[in-house]
Amino acid sequence: MDKIINAISTLTSQQDPHAPLCAYIYDLEQLKSHANAMVKALPSNCELYYAAKANPEAEVLAALAPIVHGFEAASGGELNWLHQCQPQMPLIFGGPGKLISELSQAIDLKVDAIHVESLTELRRIIALCLQKQCHCRILLRMNIALEGIAETRLTMGGKPTPFGIDVSELDAAMDLLRDQPKLSGIPLVELVGFHFHLMSHQLDVERHLALMALYFSTFKTWCHQYGLRLPLLNVGGGIGINYADPQQVFDWSSFCVGLAHLIAELNMEDVKIRFECGRFVSAAMGYYVMQVLDIKHNHGQWFAIGHGGTHHFRTPAAQDHNHPFFVLNQDGLSAHKRQRVDTELALDASITPVLSNQLVTLVGQLCTPKDVLAKQQYVKSLAVGDYLVFTHAGAYAWNISHQHFLMHAAPRRLFM
Ligand SMILES: Cc1ncc(COP(=O)(O)O)c(C=O)c1O
The missing domain is CATH 2.40.37.10 (Lyase, Ornithine Decarboxylase; Chain A, domain 1)
Structure with missing residues (x-):
């Protein structure tokens, strides 16, 4: 006060x-100490990116840059801004309806990964890499069934939405990746993992852990099914703020304890698990x-x-x-x-x-x-x-x- x-x-x-x-x-001090506590509590194979769409003020980015592992951008404008404000920070690029010019910009900026939202986007990225004679890394953003997991106020998957690739198209995506041209003997576009962001406004630790368990088991099933050893799983953001009762704060520490158990239980220690949280970091x-x-x-x-x-x-x-x-x-x-x-x-x-x-x-x-x-x-x-x-x-x-x-x-x- x-x-x-x-x-x-x-x-x-x-x-x-x-x-x-x-x-x-x-209150940038509050922001820094909260973000620090979030990162410190994470199990060792996890990392925290900041979804800059939540608040892209330059001062906020400067405060977070030494703490978080990177920034998530959801447009060419954000990509430019984030790179301009913190040129050393790793970037990832997601969101539906990316322009070809934005995909090209992301490739030129050598973002850590582009999150692919559709087969059309995948074809465009392959074509761009061919044209530029370069490689790039992608995650496939998938929209999977929620299998009994309770929805939040804002659920953007597990039902018809414009977000992510339908599971029925995963075979076709794998075919595109398998049949793409190579550069110096290496496929142009490297699939490094999968991306899920099915819910925002999550207030319940156990429900979010159940969602993580679904992501982990799906990831493992697909790796097995397609004979892949993928290094990365992006589990999105979505931790909420209880605006009706702000004293009820999502218990990030106990979530992280549960997450560590889940990682051990499902043998996910060798996979980098990446969060891209916005609201919970800066609200x-x-x-x-x-x-x-x-x-x-x-x-x-x-x-x-x-x-x-x-x-x-x-x-x-x-x-x-x-x-x-x-x-x-x-x-x-x-x-x-x-x-x-x-x-x-x-x-x-x-x-x-x-x-x-x-x-x-x-x-x-x-x-x-x-x-x-x-x-x-x-x-x-x-x-x-x-x-x-x-x-x-x-x-x-x-x-x-x-x-x-x-x-x-x-x-x-x-x-x-
Ligand atoms: C793909 C994706 N990742 C991360 C976020 C950040 O979500 P939140 O601010 O709820 O953590 C969003 C928000 O819309 C998103 O669409």
Whole structure:
């Protein structure tokens, strides 16, 4: 809490005193210690890549670069950006509908592996390698049946989706790889493993271990079936954040203990197991702060309108949830700050309601009823000028938002 108060004081002391605050605050120390703990807990044959789509801010990448094993990119834009920000970091390239130019870019950047999403993509990669007279490494991203494993809120496999190759096409993929041209006696495209990412928002350790067990056994079956000795299995990301109850944190340490047992049980010690997590790495280090501009009563309910909204912070709208938050009352701030708020925002304090022990819906400045960050939330006290601090705003937040809608100014950003 002190850290956030200090960050808000820093931000407000730097800005136009007439402007109410709207900002993202990122706690890079928290990010580093969390990522470090994640990597340290992993069994020795596992590695952690960061799925940069969760939050590709340059400062975030710089903080993570010495800790994680590499970055995952899902577009040519991300590939360029990641390479530009951290040229030494290993990259992997996934995602459906890759352009031929993006595949070419990935080959030129010598990414560690391209995750192939379809037979067409595989043919294109072989053709590109032939044209460039070079080799490249691939994983086949597969969409397999979930075989009784419970789904999460966001399941992108085990059913018809645009993601991954259907198992019925695996023979054809193997034929393409077997029959491809060679360069210096070595096939152009080297199959180094399989890739699975079937679920996001996973909150349950046992269910995720069951998913890992399914991945491991499928990997082994295919290696046996096709006579392959593959060095790599990418098990995706997908560890979730419990936005409804953020104190309930996915127990990564016990997951890793269970994972080590599973690796031993299924004889996977000789295979590199790669995670590519996004949300679980960066969500908790981010805060989105809106200063309250207005409080009003409408058809029997209270609304607090903050400076900002879902055009900056689409996470609650995208996930259709009430985002966790806390209120920082003006009393929690320095005298300097309090004075500023009093003069700039609370001139009409006598006519503006101050809520105490009320339910209130927290909204932004957009002219759409969908601009809601949390519905009917209890507040002990809330006044114009107070700060609404939304926690767990470090992943799929600013970068997934419709930032240009209504041409509001961008939020400030502070990297602590
Ligand atoms: C292929 C792939 N890998 C990894 C991730 C990261 O997932 P998460 O942020 O849930 O860990 C995603 C997210 O969409 C993805 O599509």
